[in-house]
Amino acid sequence: MDVTLQGIDPATARALLVACVTLLFSLHLCRWLWQRSALCPPGPLAWPVVGNAPQLGSSPHLYFARMAKKYGNVFQIKLGCRKVVVLNGDSIKQALVKQGAEFAGRPDFTSFQYVSNGDGIAFGTVSDWWKLRRRAAQSSVRMFSTGNPHTKNTFEHHVLCEVRELLALFTRKTQEQQYFQPLTYLVVSTANIMSAVCFGKRYSYEDEEFRQVVGRNDQFTQTVGAGSIVDVMPWLQYFPNPIKTIFENFKRLNVEFGMFIADKVLEHRKTVQSSIVRDMTDALIVALDQLREKTGRSSEKDYVTPTIGDIFGASQDTLSTFQQWIILILVRFPEIQVRLQQEVDKVVDRSRVPCIDDQPQLPYVMAFIYEVMRFTSLVPLTIPHSTTTDTSLMGYAIPKNTVVFINQWSVNHDPAIWSHPETFDPQRFLDQTGALDKDLTSSVLLFSLGKRRCIGEELSKLHLFLFTALIAHQCNITSDPARPPKLDYNYGLTLKPHAYYIAVALREDMTLLNAATGQSSSEEVRDEPSLDSQTKE
């Protein structure tokens, strides 16, 4: 030691030491950075400030599917200054089911704070209290839909009554205008079914407050859908621009929606009894009050409003959009409408209306519904997820709090699963004996998977079955030859079909529907609707 250091003064020795340590540290850092970048998901080059936002275009799910072909099922983009990992194809099951807890978070997006005041289930991130509330919400949904034969029958009655009102309205509109736009009526009709189960009340098609509350779904879904600009470039809120205006409207509609729901909860609280649970709001008041007591949160705020608000909001938007697609597809493919009619006529005949118990005997109806789910993928990306911890997926490192987009569309249009995925063909879900192919129906991804899977899946399938079977049994729907229907849509959390025009003719009269709903055939339909907004669609 003495020999090597001989002739070197202490200051030089110290400098050499520092240089060596710095060199070693730099080498180590370079290696670490290299390793990290090697493990990062690949992805397209991003622009400064805006990232890949301009590339998303009007259909981000299609852009993501194209990028997945280039970079693989797990890739990364930048939106504004946020990194977003996009999952496609088989990586979705791996993340949401096999590594469910790690991918179950929600990002801290600005828009999410305004939905249900940031206290809801759908847009809130995971916590123990959130899990308890989610479970309570799930069981109250079941209690008023698919829980047992009695609840199923009550739910069926709500659907029957609303389909009856809707068809009476549609035939009257056809008489008055020949061809009319059905989109808004389908929203009010669906919202009424969910209002009956959530609040024990239906509304007239003319009710201004109700129309205001449910008539702005498109503004809501545009802002919370994956790829929404305000969430990744929040600075856009601070000076006048179109995004700021959209966001201001979004905030206003959330406040108004919250007030509508809070009012219903308040009314229920005045008369609720734990021995007679009348509807989902009652069920949630009882369940959440018990939970608050059990967990020592009695003094905390009331979570009934955000919870029932999420159920009502999530259900009426998705189900009404689904119905809009069903009607559009029936007029776009009239031969499929005829095939549905043939099946229901054969199984149900013309002496009664279709009911829940007919479902196993109506495989083509179910095949049609699954094909509408697959083909439209009307919720193309789920609500954005985030990682709850540092994790890795398919060999790529994904840090905690990374925003994750789940591209359901990519699964439903994967040519490895579906032959000619761009063709609408319900037959693909039937096996050689004409029975529903359960393996294939379970390959459709629309309600997500894992810990964030939709809590309304069973209710939705029951609702959509009844709606489709009743429509096929009761009426003929045709499109306006002067305005042929197109399958175009506006992107958002749900894909909204563009306006289209239809005419509706009853196949017989309303006698069977009246009898099934306990309505005398001479009775007038309850409301005379005049939705001005129809002309604005």
Ligand code: HEM
């Ligand atoms: C066709 C109808 C429907 C479709 C396509 C649909 C689809 C979805 C999707 C894709 C999600 C997001 C899952 C995720 O982020 O991974 C979701 C969440 C949710 N849905 Fe549905 N949904 C439908 C109907 C309903 C109904 C009828 C209800 C209530 C009765 C409902 C209540 C909810 C709730 C509360 C969540 C949030 C779950 C969570 O964050 O843990 N949905 N739904």
